[in-house]
Amino acid sequence: MDLNYSTKNIFPVPIHIFDVNGFDEIQNRLIDYAYNLREEDEGVCISNYGGWQSNSFCVENEDDVLHHFIINCLAGFPVIDETFNMKVSAWVNINKPGDYNIKHNHPTSDLAGVLWIKCPKDCGDIIFDSPTSFQSHNELKSYIDDFKNQNNLYHSYYFNPTEGRILVFPAHLNHRVQENKSNEDRISVSFNIRLNSGRMKRRGKVSIPRWNFNWSDKK
Numbered sequence: 001m002d003l004n005y006s007t008k009n010i011f012p013v014p015i016h017i018f019d020v021n022g023f024d025e026i027q028n029r030l031i032d033y034a035y036n037l038r039e040e041d042e043g044v045c046i047s048n049y050g051g052w053q054s055n056s057f058c059v060e061n062e063d064d065v066l067h068h069f070i071i072n073c074l075a076g077f078p079v080i081d082e083t084f085n086m087k088v089s090a091w092v093n094i095n096k097p098g099d100y101n102i103k104h105n106h107p108t109s110d111l112a113g114v115l116w117i118k119c120p121k122d123c124g125d126i127i128f129d130s131p132t133s134f135q136s137h138n139e140l141k142s143y144i145d146d147f148k149n150q151n152n153l154y155h156s157y158y159f160n161p162t163e164g165r166i167l168v169f170p171a172h173l174n175h176r177v178q179e180n181k182s183n184e185d186r187i188s189v190s191f192n193i194r195l196n197s198g199r200m201k202r203r204g205k206v207s208i209p210r211w212n213f214n215w216s217d218k219k
């Protein structure tokens with residue numbers, strides 16, 4: 001039979017990738033920041049198995065080296081409509097050799113992200129599950145490899161951690177971090193983003209919380 005065949009992907013899941021040029025100039029300051037924070041914060045246990053995870057903090061202080069870095073990276077998020085603000089909370093992770101993060105998602109957030117600060121070889125990939133991996137199990141299995149690869153049709157997908165790279169992804173997307181099989185620490189910063197269109201002081205697209213709002217700035 002004479003057939004034309006085509007496909008169109010109608011509900012993709014965007015993973016936003018930011019690479020920070022010149023990251024090595026600030027990397028050591030951020031590494032020191034992580035270890036200094038661990039000295040004063042006993043941390044929490046959420047998705048981390050063995051690793052240290054700081055308490056979360058609102059990203060608001062432009063005089064703080066880590067806050068400033070995150071604000072500057074996200075302020076120019078190129079594909080978020082300018083009427084939306086982002087309210088960002090973050091935490092620092094240090095996974096020692098043998099540590100990992102179990103599967104989780106980020107409830108009550110809209111987007112979630114990770115900044116990779118120190119990632120020795122084999123320190124653990126981040127693995128995302130397809131949101132339809134259960135419902136589409138047999139369908140996904142049935143496709144030929146070329147079709148899967150051309151259309152990113154997988155049950156799960158991994159990214160190697162890369163120093164100076166940020167991933168931002170939908171907060172509902174289940175993910176985990178593999179065991180750190182290097183013999184050094186793996187250091188990252190995770191964050192949550194709430195999107196809103198409220199009237200807040202902004203730096204680019206990042207909201208500074210209302211209690212810091214200086215109404216005299218308003219034009």
Ligand SMILES: [Fe+2]
Nearest residue numbers: 104105175190
């Ligand atoms: Fe996460």
